[in-house]
Amino acid sequence: MFRIRTASPGDVALLATLNHIVHAPHTQHRPDLFVDSPETDAVEAFFRARIADPSVTVLVADGAEGEALGYALARVKNRPGTALTHSEVIVSLDQIAVVPEAARSGVGAALLDAVREVGRAAGCRRLVTDVWHFNADAGEFYRAAGFSPTTVHLDQQL
Template identity: 60%
Template sequence: MPTIRTASPEDAPLLASLNGIVHQLHVGHRPDLFVDSPDQDVLEAFFRARLTDPAVTAFVAEHPDGRTLGYAQARLVSWDSGALVRSDLVVCLDQIAVVPDATGTGVGSALLEAVREAGRRAGCRRLVTEVRDFNEGARAFYDAAGFRRMNVRLDQLL
């Protein structure tokens, strides 16, 4: 079983590297949306900024031998009420990635549980995430974890 720890700003290079696992899948399916080779310095600065945001928490999964197995990044979001919807405090899972040789070993589930627990501690009533339609592995993971579809986003080139 992996050890899950909270990431710090010093982990920005690690998260930038792990992000490539999912990013390359995104580039392969939607090169019209995703940058082929993000600048490493820019990516690290992005993660460093996120990790200093009090609404953001990231977790790193590590093997007992010290190898990094994956990460998850989540943020707290307050949904405002309106004429048709209720207000809510939610935890949004923005990113999750598991190294390929650890897929299917419970690492993703352990990271997901860390995000759930962070949300519960913050008083959130729900966990939300987005998944790209082409990412069948992620869709299957979320289905198995008990998520249900909430929205479907469509796009069309003009």
Template identity: 50%
Template sequence: MTRIREASPGDVDALVRLNGMVQRLHARHRPDLFVDEPSEAGMAERFRGWLRDEASTLLVAESDEGDVVGYTFCRVERRKGSLNTLPATVVSMEHLAVDPGSARSGVGAALVEGVREVGRRAGCRRLVASVWEFNDAARPFYQAIGLRPMQVRMDQPL
């Protein structure tokens, strides 16, 4: 049974390891945007900063053996309305990573449910997430758990 809990400073090494797997995927597909191997010390400090940030939440998935097998990072965003849009409070899922050995075992879905709960407690009405077009594993996963495309962002080298 996977247990979802808030991350702690003792989880930083596992978070850096899991983030590295996703980072390498991004760098492989978009080397024009992503570095291959960001500094582990820099990433560790980034995670420590997110742990201190009250608007951010880092959740980890822990296996029965106590190993961190996935994580998600989310933020509650209070968006002002404009002439064209309504004000909204949303929970934005910025990162989601699952160890390949735990893929397709419900870890990702449990982490997303944890993000939903963070959003509900904060009064959010929506969960938003971004996924890269090249991420053939993530797009069907997000759709299977109920997320739908909201906006398509396109780019072109100049």
């Protein structure tokens, strides 16, 4: 059993610790982009700023014993229209992490559902996220949750 709650400033150290779940594969596969061992103070400052940002919602999944099982970081974005596109309000899932011991237990799905509710409450029409090509498990998770690809970003070293 677990519950999903909104993170508070008191969760900053916890979120910084959980962030390793998300950050480690990125540093392994793209060390040219991601800091190998980010300073704890800097990661905590990152989460402190996100929690203080009214467009951002950080959610925490707590287990029955109060232990942290994961988190999600989502941002509501207003996209202005152009001559070619409609304006819209979307919710962007920027990070989601579940401790390995709780993988495939429904924690990720519950966090995702809570992000959807954040978006609906803000009047969003869509939930968007992105997945690095090397993160096959995340890709499977999102496809199983009903996401479909929209664009492919390409990268080339110069």
